[in-house]
Amino acid sequence: MLEREMMNLLDVCYDKALQGVLPGEKSIEELAEDYLYKSSSKKKAIDDLIGYQTLLCGTNGFITGLGGLLVLPVAIPTNILSTIYIQLRMIAAIAYINGYDIYSDQVRTIAYACLTGSSATKVLKNVGIKIGEKVVINVIKKIPVEVLVKINQQVGFRLVTKFGQKGLVNFGKMMPLVGGVVGGVFDTGMTLTIGNIAKKVFSE
Template structure:
């Protein structure tokens, strides 16, 4: 298997974000997902909580992502399980960001979606790049980020995720795992999904 490094992780994140924002056959976009939950909830907080609960309940089963099927081509050199997990989690975060009124096509918003993937480590990443903000983001704070800061954030996230996946042994164990099947396993556990969802809610939803 080709070497998986931080650059490959970032390419996979970008691939995941594009698929999450635009969707594809059998896989609703983040905006469509958000609208479905908003439509069936009494308010935004209920919609976000419902979305997170659904993601958590499905995260331990391969059926959660069987809809991906062969409709897409995974990034080169990345195990299917890693790419699939990233796609599902990125879409969840992006949907929450959309509910909060953020433009998913802004590079700054995309970077904060990536930060949320690091769960409780999100605040540490912000500190590393010299950003001091409250628990919830504002449109003005995001717009102030320069391209240099965005690049630094993305690089930091890439290394964090590489370490995370490496610790779980996913990079080594994911080589022969098929896309449709038991590809989630311990990698995409409910606890991690719940944590990421809560971080995304704190970041993007003004309560």
């Protein structure tokens, strides 16, 4: 997969993630409001959201990894697509809960950066955004287009590498059952990391 194809995939997934694609699936606004309604605070709502989406991604990684080598050509694209979709819904919901405009180019681009996990810190630092500091709404709102382009270039490269078929995680998926465990553990850990990064970046 080329970097350009990865960015096109992210754009499609993000648009679908905001509205929901499954029958009866809630929009991001409805999903976020549901968590807010059931929680005593925004922080609790976000933590509960991350917890459930992490479980969802881990289950997805386990199921798509069960078939082993025989279904690998099909399972990898399916797992990548569904994982990105679930993680983008989580990130967008976190941004919405804390008052960000999830339809803006700035929030979309920063959401993509969050998908790189622990690398997001370096990606954003390269354009002058430090996750360790308080990143407020006004900072993200004012990110110029040329900076968004630079972020997307870095994100595309890192995600192509991350989801590359030569990775150790995909090698582990060649073994039935073991592949399910490997996929589930990897997706669980990565989704939890991404959720915590998003929580820091899209701070209230």
